[in-house]
Amino acid sequence: MTEVAGAPRRLDWQIGEIIEARPETPRTKSLFLEVPGWQGHRAGQHVDVRLTAEDGYQAQRSYSIASAPETVRVELVVERLDDGEVSPYLADELRAGDGLELRGPLGGWFAWDAKEGGPLLLVAGGSGIAPLMAMVRHRKASGSDALVRLLFSSRSYEEIIFREELESLSADDETLEVVHTLTRSRPEGWKGYERRIDEEMLREVAYPTEKPPLTFVCGTTPLVETVATALVGLGHDPARVKTERFGPTGG
Amino acid sequence: MDEQRLDGNAAAGVLAEVFTFEITTARTACVHCGASGEVGAQMAYVSEIGTVVRCSSCEGALIRIVRQLNGPQRYWLDLKGIEYLQLQERQ
Numbered sequence: 001m002t003e004v005a006g007a008p009r010r011l012d013w014q015i016g017e018i019i020e021a022r023p024e025t026p027r028t029k030s031l032f033l034e035v036p037g038w039q040g041h042r043a044g045q046h047v048d049v050r051l052t053a054e055d056g057y058q059a060q061r062s063y064s065i066a067s068a069p070e071t072v073r074v075e076l077v078v079e080r081l082d083d084g085e086v087s088p089y090l091a092d093e094l095r096a097g098d099g100l101e102l103r104g105p106l107g108g109w110f111a112w113d114a115k116e117g118g119p120l121l122l123v124a125g126g127s128g129i130a131p132l133m134a135m136v137r138h139r140k141a142s143g144s145d146a147l148v149r150l151l152f153s154s155r156s157y158e159e160i161i162f163r164e165e166l167e168s169l170s171a172d173d174e175t176l177e178v179v180h181t182l183t184r185s186r187p188e189g190w191k192g193y194e195r196r197i198d199e200e201m202l203r204e205v206a207y208p209t210e211k212p213p214l215t216f217v218c219g220t221t222p223l224v225e226t227v228a229t230a231l232v233g234l235g236h237d238p239a240r241v242k243t244e245r246f247g248p249t250g251g
Numbered sequence: 252m253d254e255q256r257l258d259g260n261a262a263a264g265v266l267a268e269v270f271t272f273e274i275t276t277a278r279t280a281c282v283h284c285g286a287s288g289e290v291g292a293q294m295a296y297v298s299e300i301g302t303v304v305r306c307s308s309c310e311g312a313l314i315r316i317v318r319q320l321n322g323p324q325r326y327w328l329d330l331k332g333i334e335y336l337q338l339q340e341r342q
Binding site (some may be wrong): 109 | 255256257258259260261263264268273275276288289292315317
């Protein structure tokens, strides 16, 4: 292999300050950060977060940015995974005033700018809503009328992240359509889908639009692969289906 | 940390340490099977010791990057698996 001594450019790690850690659902929190000299991000991008133990051991994870580029504070959604190495610390231990080491924004491939227009098809599982929420918020903040459909899979009604904000954003906006599916439990009288996302559901939700949509899918690896395979099977151009896997369960 | 199979986009951080241009939107072609596409659309196998970007069509290794964990910053970068990188300045 070629040895590159002294990289041409370092992407510097910096410390963001937690301004607020807000419970979002029983298992997730939104972390709002102030990052000195934040250069701004595009909707869909992520940051790398690094934790260092007292003995010097480091663990690194990527977290999508949920806030719109128009918002100064950077919002990350952290989901508590009981056997996670990083997420319990982020979800349980961090308080306002704490610092968090991060770098970014990163990943221009999974990003959308309102000026690119629509239609957009967004498919999220659980905390996979984060980068897609940045797109929905960016669309609103920039006054875009791009047609957006969001299919969002959650375990239960209580675990729908950003539920109220999505309701209010789509309530008086015919060009933003939000479709929920609940995989484990449903409240009485639930009229939405009640199973994991499958090809039949995608056929109903991702109905043909005048122009083929640009699609962003984010969630666990099984969800992302099911959705991507089904969409290609339904005739979507693979080059227009962008995916962001968390890994088997996230981190 | 075990190896995780993620999207090429997940390699954005480590690749940005050595590439000045945005790498996830760079187009590339696989020497193994000839398939072309953006780096972000390939697969990334990420572990503590390094990252391997693999072709999403044939799983052949495209880019391997290993960073020395201790001491001076030193990288080993193996680009044998790619025909080219088409880099684009951000507009």
